[in-house]
Amino acid sequence: MRKPDLAFTRRNILGFASGVTFVVGAGVIWRAKQRGVFGSPPNxxxxxxxxxxxxxxxxxxxxxxxxxxxxxxxxxxxxxxxxxxxxxxxxxxxxxxxxxxxxxxxxxxxxxxxxxxxxxxxxxxxxxxxxxxxxxxxxxxxxxxxxxxxxxxxxxxxxxxxxxxxxxxxDAIPKRHTNRFPYDRAAGLPSSARTLIEDVSDEENVKLFLFDEGDARRRFDEAVVAATEEIVADAEMVEASQRWFRETTSEIVAHRDGLTYDAAGLSTFMTAAAKLVPVSAQTAHEAWLAQTRDRQLPTAPLTGFVAVRDRYDRAQALAAGRVWARMQLVAATLGFAMQPINQPIETVDREKQLGKEARSEARLVALTNAPGWLPTFAFRAGMPTVAAPESPRRSLKDVTS
Ligand SMILES: Cc1cc2nc3c(=O)[nH]c(=O)nc-3n(C[C@H](O)[C@H](O)[C@H](O)COP(=O)(O)O)c2cc1C
Missing domain, CATH: 3.40.109.10 (NADH Oxidase)
Structure with a gap:
């Protein structure tokens, strides 16, 4: 008896190919949905x-x-x-x-x-x-x-x-978000912004240092890039940072904390690609270095430090945080964007922890040139090019008793 003809006719091949395309395509779409490629789901x-x-x-x-x-x-x-x-x-x-x-x-x-x-x-x-x-x-x-x-x-x-x-x-509380996208440097800042930022700190143990143009600003940017390079070369720091990265929708829903791709300040294409194709912690942090160096620093008309008298005094750390919160809320009222960019101080802590030469501290001292004041927080500011999204939060029930 003659078997059914399984010859590879053109029709069969086309049928097979479109079947495979459908399955692969459906798989990609399913995976993309799982990983939240199509925007952040309301949840x-x-x-x-x-x-x-x-x-x-x-x-x-x-x-x-x-x-x-x-x-x-x-x-x-x-x-x-x-x-x-x-x-x-x-x-x-x-x-x-x-x-x-x-x-x-x-x-x-x-x-x-x-x-x-x-x-x-x-x-x-x-x-x-x-x-x-x-x-x-x-x-x-x-x-x-x-x-x-x-x-x-x-x-x-x-x-x-x-x-x-x-x-x-x-009233600005719900509008305050960390904005990691490029800013519009040519647009500068609203005319009252700088004064309002400076007026935020009436704490006796907190002082602001601001940098816009010129040599000091160039050295600020260099200090941030150098520190970011040091962090990216430090496997333990990369690992510690990656632990708080939530890559998929289900991780975001389960943890309600951490960093998300949507808030990372990437282009729409890169956000979708990053969600779809997981990369190693090392690759992700190398991308962060490039983003810091090539997009975040060059587009910011203003950068600065919040400094304290004693970086490891608990009350002064809280006071620095209060000042940062007010600055970001001022920004939200005036419609400009802000982002912490704390690498140059994170490496100060890390060198101290490892008992290494305090090169990061020396970079900061050269920049502020103000004996007795120690930067504890670094930031950039500028007019946004993209609105920053909300980041997840744990519920009231989870954090109160
Ligand atoms: C002490 C401190 C350090 C931070 N350092 C950085 C930083 O270096 N780079 C950055 O992009 N965001 C930094 N952030 C911002 C947080 O990642 C951000 O507040 C958090 O992801 C929640 O997002 P939201 O501010 O949009 O609500 C820092 C925030 C604080 C309070």
Missing amino acids: EAFAPWDLWNDPTLKGTPMALVAAGIVASSPHNTQPWALHVADDRIELLADTRRNLGAFDPYLREMHIGLGCAIEQMMLAAGPNGYAVTVAPEAGSLLALQDHTGIAKVATLQLTKLSAPTEADALY
């Missing part, structure tokens, strides 16, 4: 952005907490835990949410906690509270245990007879 991970003035929280201490948890934090680690009572909020550091070799002394963690304090304080008046903050004193160097909870500050609340008028910085 619970972003819901806390709507809570800062939620009517059901209005006039309660929880409204302050809701404003605090959308604050900036290093690598979006959200290192906060909050004990909430009618007359006070205790802010604790969840030191397990540390950045390892990227932040060996929890200095950046404390700056992030300072950001949360500032946003809670801005929310106090409009929710009918007067607030005083009592930070825990002491040195970060004494905080050796990075596996538990450490008290950071108490916010003492007193009921006012009526809520105060909301101010512009409070």
Whole structure:
């Protein structure tokens, strides 16, 4: 008996090829969906952005907490835990949410906690509270245990007879996002921006250093690039950073923290490619170096440092964070963009941790030329070319007790 003809006729080949194309294409689309290539899906991970003035929280201490948890934090680690009572909020550091070799002394963690304090304080008046903050004193160097909870500050609340008028910085809370996209350097900054940034810091232990053009600015950029190169060559730092990268939609939904491709400041094409094809931590961080050197620094009309008297004083780290939070909120009210660019101080910590020659500190001293002031935070500012997206946040339930 004659078998059915399986000869490779043109028709068969075309049919087979289109079948394969369909299967591969469907696979790619399925994978792309899994990895969130088609934009960031609306999900619970972003819901806390709507809570800062939620009517059901209005006039309660929880409204302050809701404003605090959308604050900036290093690598979006959200290192906060909050004990909430009618007359006070205790802010604790969840030191397990540390950045390892990227932040060996929890200095950046404390700056992030300072950001949360500032946003809670801005929310106090409009929710009918007067607030005083009592930070825990002491040195970060004494905080050796990075596996538990450490008290950071108490916010003492007193009921006012009526809520105060909301101010512009409070209203800017949901608009504040870290913008890692290129800026429009030619557009400069709004005329009042520089003065408003400078006025933000009335803390006696915090001072700003700003750089726009000229030799000092060139050396600022060089210091950032050199530090980024050092980090990329340090496998332990790369690994520590990568641990907080959330690559897929399901990771974002599960963790509700960390860095995402959508917020990385990449072009639309690169964002889709990065989501679709996973790359190694090393490759990702080399791309970060190129982005810092070729897109972020050259497009920023203004850069700067927040400096303190003692980089490892816990209260001064919180104060620096409060200043950074206010600066970013000023930017949000005026419509300009800001991004921390902290590599030159991260390498100071790393050299200290490894007992290496303090080359990074020497770079900073040469730049600020101000004895007694130690940069603890670096940033850039400019008019945005792309609006920065929201980053995920853990829920109120997850961070309060
Ligand atoms: C202490 C500290 C250090 C940070 N360092 C950097 C940095 O070097 N580069 C960067 O792009 N973002 C940095 N960030 C921004 C955080 O990654 C960002 O706040 C977080 O991902 C949440 O995103 P959001 O600010 O848009 O809400 C830093 C934030 C803090 C508080």
